[in-house]
Amino acid sequence: MADKKPPPKVMPMWVNFVLGGMAGMMSICVVQPADLVKTRMQLLGPGEKGKSFIDITGDIVKKDGILGLYTGLSAALFRQATYTTGRLGCFNALMDFYKVKYGNPSFPIKLLMGMAAGGVGAFVGTPAEVALIRMTADGRLPPEQRRNYTNVFNALARISREEGVTTLWRGAVATVTRAMVVNGAQLGSYAQAREMLLDTFGEGIALHFVSSMIAGFITTVASLPVDIIKTRVQYSAKGTSQVQVLMSIIQKEGVLALWSGLMPTYLKIGPMTVLTFIFLEQLNGIYYKYF
Template identity: 20%
Template structure:
């Protein structure tokens, strides 16, 4: 669960910060191995870069490389924070006397960081290639022509559903947990719940007794269910609509 929560938290932040990552990547590649003043500056500053990219490449270009960026954040931060959390929970960061050891904490943090960065490096490379892609008039650095999925592929819809699913499960899981517990609680002879009085009471009791993580139980299953469920629902809806019009005309 430490791995899952750490990774999903980083993905949630990435949804909002990826445009800045696109701007940063292009500004870092601008003027690569060229003397100052000898090249055209397409991006004068952060704000100018935002405007230029949005105007020339379109607003969607500000989220280029989002899929590998999310995967990178999930993998790197899941491993980094999850591994450190496991070391802390296992008591490896404390001395025999029970006090926190700064040396052990630093060593565990460094090892976890190295593992996350090493395993995430190939994905980071793909992300950088995609974020550097631009129209010829504002292109900087080498232009790789990667294409993750072919146009109109079901994989595009699945990736979009999985990306948007991060925000959905983060917002909805507490209510889903509460709803599950409300439906599953024992009742008296009149059908009145014996554990919870309603949705708000369920949320408050859960948070007070089990902590904030208690409100996110099952978030992994919810997330990995959401994408396929969305795609399959749309697929069956589309097929049923085709059959309906075929046999009613």
């Protein structure tokens, strides 16, 4: 009788969360400037629509210097420590659990796991998302209207004190919706691109890189309208619904405004996808090697 195949090695659940958060935080340090420019583009008024990605980048550097491109980095890192920790931690923990109980999951099961993990992570990370939007957008306001948060914890404390704790979850429905769209699009398109390009590139970094960039573009196109609506809801001084924001954008700015900031969003999501998974694979390798 043949020996049974040993069960796959499984990380403790808490390690999945820690390594997922670390990978996200390492990645955001690289792509934060693109995320900042994307947010500024999404908040442009009707009279500013002629400004390009390069124009806005130049304005930021001229006004605040090179370091101005990292405005809101503390909030971005805190968002990764919450959202990405929850998203990747949940997904990897679910994958490990399923493999031990039932074997390798099918693609639809992976898709459902990714969407569920994205929704959980997004809800946990919404306060950091609100702080990030406020901090990255602050520089475009007149000096007398700026909130001038000093860091993410100052932003969270002041928002809670001045506007109420529930404001930290403003746009939570939009954030969760976007996260589920992003995770679904990333998983589906990455798996398909990887399968189609495997014979061309072979297994390795090149395959992962190209597949991730394709997945990033598809994810950007699919999720950007939801992202823009989420940004406007979270940035608003008083609560407003997703439907109201959507109708306002279409009526005042046109349907194509829903894809405003397409290039900087892709410049963030594409490399962010690549870097996050490369960093995560390396961290996983270190864990399995030494622990």
